[in-house]
Amino acid sequence: MIPTIKTIPERILIGKSLTMSLTANRTGELWRGFMARRNEIKNIVGTDLYSLQLYSPHYFEAFEPGATSVKWAAVEVSDINEVPENMETITVPGGTYAVFNYRGPASAGAQVFQYIFGTWLPASGYTLDNRPHFEILGEKYENDSPESEEEIWIPIVQKIE
Secondary structure, three states, X not given: OOOEEEEEOOEEEEEEEEEEEOOOOOHHHHHHHHHOOHXXXXXXXXXXXXXXXXXXXXXXXXXXXXXXXXXXXXXXXXXXXXXXXXXXXXXXXXXXXXXXXXXXXXXXXXXXXXXXXXXXXXXXXXXXXXXXXXXXXXOOOOOXXXXXXXXXXXXXXXOOO
């Protein structure tokens, strides 16, 4: 799996977020709550859904399944003039990302991320940047279908040798 390297401007998202860990995964709860109310969001840009993660700067230094991160279910918007009650905004800073096109079931995600962080990243000439990680769930996303497609966006910066 070879990524495309893309540099993007900042993006503004509206959605819902929950703090969770791999051992106390609340992703289903998050998405059920968001999808039930996403039609309340105005000024949506496109049809893509964003599954976004905020990690602490040291999250990836030592694997700990109980370590928490903040996960978002969101959509991109053109402005934040109208934010539905009990929803939040987040600005994704612009920057460089390694974008992996993944095809397969969501249940195989752990293997994909193990490859990205354990194999690709150490050999890539890049290091992780402390910005949000996200997946874009477009028209071909089908949750746990083997035919499902999504984009995995990993924030990176050039290694300084």
